[in-house]
Amino acid sequence: MTGAEETGDELLGRVFLGRVIEPGDEAGGRWVREFGVAEVVRRLRCGDEALPGVTATRWAGLVARAARAEPERDLAVGRAAGARFVCPGDGEWPRQLDDLGDARPLGLWVRGRPSLRMWALRSVAVVGARACTEYGTHAAATLAAGLAERGWVVVSGGAYGIDGAAHRGALAARGATVAVLACGVDQSYPRGHAALLTRIAHQGLVIGELPPGDHPTPGRFILRNRVIAALTTGTVVVEAARRSGSLATARAARRLGRFTMGVPGPVTSALSAGVHDLLRDEATLVTDATEIIELVGAMGDLAPVRRGPVLPRDLLEPHTRGVLAALPGNRAAPAQEIALGARTTPEDAIARLYELRALGYVERHGDGWKLTRQAVTSVRDGDRLC
Amino acid sequence: MTGAEETGDELLGRVFLGRVIEPGDEAGGRWVREFGVAEVVRRLRCGDEALPGVTATRWAGLVARAARAEPERDLAVGRAAGARFVCPGDGEWPRQLDDLGDARPLGLWVRGRPSLRMWALRSVAVVGARACTEYGTHAAATLAAGLAERGWVVVSGGAYGIDGAAHRGALAARGATVAVLACGVDQSYPRGHAALLTRIAHQGLVIGELPPGDHPTPGRFILRNRVIAALTTGTVVVEAARRSGSLATARAARRLGRFTMGVPGPVTSALSAGVHDLLRDEATLVTDATEIIELVGAMGDLAPVRRGPVLPRDLLEPHTRGVLAALPGNRAAPAQEIALGARTTPEDAIARLYELRALGYVERHGDGWKLTRQAVTSVRDGDRLC
Numbered sequence: 001m002t003g004a005e006e007t008g009d010e011l012l013g014r015v016f017l018g019r020v021i022e023p024g025d026e027a028g029g030r031w032v033r034e035f036g037v038a039e040v041v042r043r044l045r046c047g048d049e050a051l052p053g054v055t056a057t058r059w060a061g062l063v064a065r066a067a068r069a070e071p072e073r074d075l076a077v078g079r080a081a082g083a084r085f086v087c088p089g090d091g092e093w094p095r096q097l098d099d100l101g102d103a104r105p106l107g108l109w110v111r112g113r114p115s116l117r118m119w120a121l122r123s124v125a126v127v128g129a130r131a132c133t134e135y136g137t138h139a140a141a142t143l144a145a146g147l148a149e150r151g152w153v154v155v156s157g158g159a160y161g162i163d164g165a166a167h168r169g170a171l172a173a174r175g176a177t178v179a180v181l182a183c184g185v186d187q188s189y190p191r192g193h194a195a196l197l198t199r200i201a202h203q204g205l206v207i208g209e210l211p212p213g214d215h216p217t218p219g220r221f222i223l224r225n226r227v228i229a230a231l232t233t234g235t236v237v238v239e240a241a242r243r244s245g246s247l248a249t250a251r252a253a254r255r256l257g258r259f260t261m262g263v264p265g266p267v268t269s270a271l272s273a274g275v276h277d278l279l280r281d282e283a284t285l286v287t288d289a290t291e292i293i294e295l296v297g298a299m300g301d302l303a304p305v306r307r308g309p310v311l312p313r314d315l316l317e318p319h320t321r322g323v324l325a326a327l328p329g330n331r332a333a334p335a336q337e338i339a340l341g342a343r344t345t346p347e348d349a350i351a352r353l354y355e356l357r358a359l360g361y362v363e364r365h366g367d368g369w370k371l372t373r374q375a376v377t378s379v380r381d382g383d384r385l386c
Numbered sequence: 387m388t389g390a391e392e393t394g395d396e397l398l399g400r401v402f403l404g405r406v407i408e409p410g411d412e413a414g415g416r417w418v419r420e421f422g423v424a425e426v427v428r429r430l431r432c433g434d435e436a437l438p439g440v441t442a443t444r445w446a447g448l449v450a451r452a453a454r455a456e457p458e459r460d461l462a463v464g465r466a467a468g469a470r471f472v473c474p475g476d477g478e479w480p481r482q483l484d485d486l487g488d489a490r491p492l493g494l495w496v497r498g499r500p501s502l503r504m505w506a507l508r509s510v511a512v513v514g515a516r517a518c519t520e521y522g523t524h525a526a527a528t529l530a531a532g533l534a535e536r537g538w539v540v541v542s543g544g545a546y547g548i549d550g551a552a553h554r555g556a557l558a559a560r561g562a563t564v565a566v567l568a569c570g571v572d573q574s575y576p577r578g579h580a581a582l583l584t585r586i587a588h589q590g591l592v593i594g595e596l597p598p599g600d601h602p603t604p605g606r607f608i609l610r611n612r613v614i615a616a617l618t619t620g621t622v623v624v625e626a627a628r629r630s631g632s633l634a635t636a637r638a639a640r641r642l643g644r645f646t647m648g649v650p651g652p653v654t655s656a657l658s659a660g661v662h663d664l665l666r667d668e669a670t671l672v673t674d675a676t677e678i679i680e681l682v683g684a685m686g687d688l689a690p691v692r693r694g695p696v697l698p699r700d701l702l703e704p705h706t707r708g709v710l711a712a713l714p715g716n717r718a719a720p721a722q723e724i725a726l727g728a729r730t731t732p733e734d735a736i737a738r739l740y741e742l743r744a745l746g747y748v749e750r751h752g753d754g755w756k757l758t759r760q761a762v763t764s765v766r767d768g769d770r771l772c
Contacts, residue, residue, distance in 0.1 A: 135652055135654070138654065139652075139653055139654070263653055264650030264651065264652075264653065264658075264662060264665070264671070265650065265651070265652055265653075266521055266650075266651055266652055267525055267649055267650065267651075267673040267674070268521070268524065268525070272650075273673070276650060276671060276673050279650070279665070279671045280670070280671050280672075280677070284666070285650070285662060285665045285666050285671065286666075287653040287659070287662050288653070291666070
């Protein structure tokens with residue numbers, strides 16, 4: 001990662017490339033790696049020096065797309081929709097996405113208050129069929145609520161069925177949830193989830209690779225799944241018929257060294273058949289949030305700081321430090337009370353509490369939040385531990 | 387195994403010991419192994435030379451029980467109920483029970499036509515909760531029918547719930563089933579299964595360690611489970627709450643190197659929780675008979691003769707040879723037609739067809755039976771293959 005990745009030009013270049021190169025296109029990732037963003041942008045803009053490995057026809061198509069790209073406008077539209085663009089190398093970039101190699105997103109559009117990087121450190125994907133059963137809805141919502149209650153972030157795809165149930169379950173538990181879309185983060189897709197997505201953007205995060213205004217295609221759903229898989233410590237499939245897309249997410253997770261898990265169901269249900277195949281094959285059977293956390297909580301690479309705070313308090317963002325300061329020293333307090341003490345909204349307090357959770361400062365106990373033992377110690381020791 | 391084990395004295399001695407020593411008592415097994423049946427019987431009858439490792443009180447108890455034992459009467463009562471007594475060393479003894487070591491049954495009471503040894507070569511245990519759900523009943527019956535249709539023998543415990551559904555499923559498919567009781571094989575336990583057990587004894591086998599007239603106790607159920615586990619190539623648990631006895635059968639199977647399998651169910655069902663624990667722990671998830679057979683069919687030790695007939699035709703029991711001769715050379719025939727050709731009843735024909743299946747002579751195809759390729763070849767070559 002070069003220093004240049006953090007400059008405004010780099011960011012603008014990546015927004016530009018997002019209009020030209022489709023998500024997950026490994027050729028595009030290779031060009032960026034080999035020539036740097038600026039050079040790839042320059043060649044696409046000039047059009048007279050083709051990038052390696054493309055036919056003349058494809059090159060012409062890319063150049064035509066480049067001619068139509070308006071990255072400043074995309075940024076303005078995104079900003080108007082409350083979205084920022086996060087690039088590799090940014091402080092908010094979730095580094096585990098680098099595991100995707102050349103298929104790593106060029107950047108991510110992010111709507112919502114919390115730090116994507118912090119939230120993703122302790123996240124689990126809960127995915128499954130769109131046309132799910134009532135059993136699947138119930139199982140997804142219960143798992144998601146259980147994960148949220150234990151301070152874990154629930155990631156899903158914002159779709160009907162299992163995805164929606166997972167997001168709703170997390171929100172209902174006043175928990176943290178991230179929707180990873182296969183379209184622009186300013187789009188309401190599926191349309192019936194417009195209110196849900198607005199709520200997620202308000203209480204959590206709505207993210208995606210595609211520029212504002214872009215629509216989903218079948219291919220984009222599949223490629224979106226790799227982001228869900230890479231972002232999280234593990235993927236739980238709740239209901240999936242054979243050949244369901246969520247099984248692809250689980251397999252991608254496995255290829256990336258993440259945990260793959262499945263929720264069993266009746267053998268008489270076609271919507272559990274795909275999950276059962278997965279369980280026979282490679283995945284771990286899970287029946288509740290505790291079992292999921294038991295598995296993924298043991299994994300260190302996404303959450304390297306399980307034993308105590310990583311960042312000294314001084315380096316925390318001032319508002320986050322304010323929320324931390326509002327926690328009582330000796331008991332758990334509900335988010336509402338902490339928000340009052342920190343003079344902010346409950347949503348803002350919750351966003352920051354989950355960040356502080358990822359950093360090892362706080363724990364969630366039922367509906368309340370309390371300082372970890374390490375956090376109390378680090379206060380006493382003036383952060384000398386860090 | 388000494389030649390003496392096959393004499394009538396040995397048999398009578400073992401029937402006698404069955405009245406004195408409880409099933410699975412390893413001390414009893416050790417005495418028999420160290421001193422032989424005759425000597426153990428002599429000491430128990432005399433009472434003046436205690437066997438090793440027993441307190442005086444326990445010895446007095448054993449001697450008192452020995453004084454009341456009437457093995458000739460047991461044999462006569464058993465015979466009247468249609469039961470024979472099969473000992474280690476007998477031709478019909480299922481040698482895989484020897485894996486139980488000193489907990490090996492002293493012998494087994496057997497009601498029914500077929501050869502226990504032959505039938506058990508290709509058998510699978512299907513067990514589970516007594517108070518099961520409709521889902522469990524359905525799953526057990528479907529699995530058992532599927533196993534039976536593919537020429538496998540379904541073993542269970544004759545209890546209400548999953549056991550009964552498994553037996554019924556196998557019978558409904560005109561298949562082979564074995565009930566292993568925790569009481570005398572002349573007893574109808576549970577009482578509501580009197581008709582079912584009669585039907586199993588007529589079309590299959592009802593077996594058990596306990597002498598005629600004996601009743602089950604909680605301890606006897608648990609010890610019966612080790613026989614189910616040892617007799618079969620693998621154990622499938624269909625529904626089981628946490629701490630269910632059928633989980634003990636599965637664990638016993640695992641300790642004995644047999645396959646343990648579980649049928650998943652809704653995570654919301656307490657009757658699947660035990661199975662899910664098992665699946666998370668050590669068992670293979672199965673959803674249909676094909677998956678079970680895929681697993682256990684690969685195992686060679688209980689069924690060493692999967693590639694062709696073991697026994698030359700001349701060594702087959704004459705009636706079994708008659709059934710074999712009644713099979714058409716070039717197509718599958720229903721059991722009824724084969725029975726007609728062999729001048730026997732359909733039940734007798736089915737019993738012998740499953741024996742011939744275990745020996746590699748025949749295969750079941752849906753509702754019909756046909757000669758295996760090896761059997762056809764061995765006819766042409768005058769059994770020279772064997």
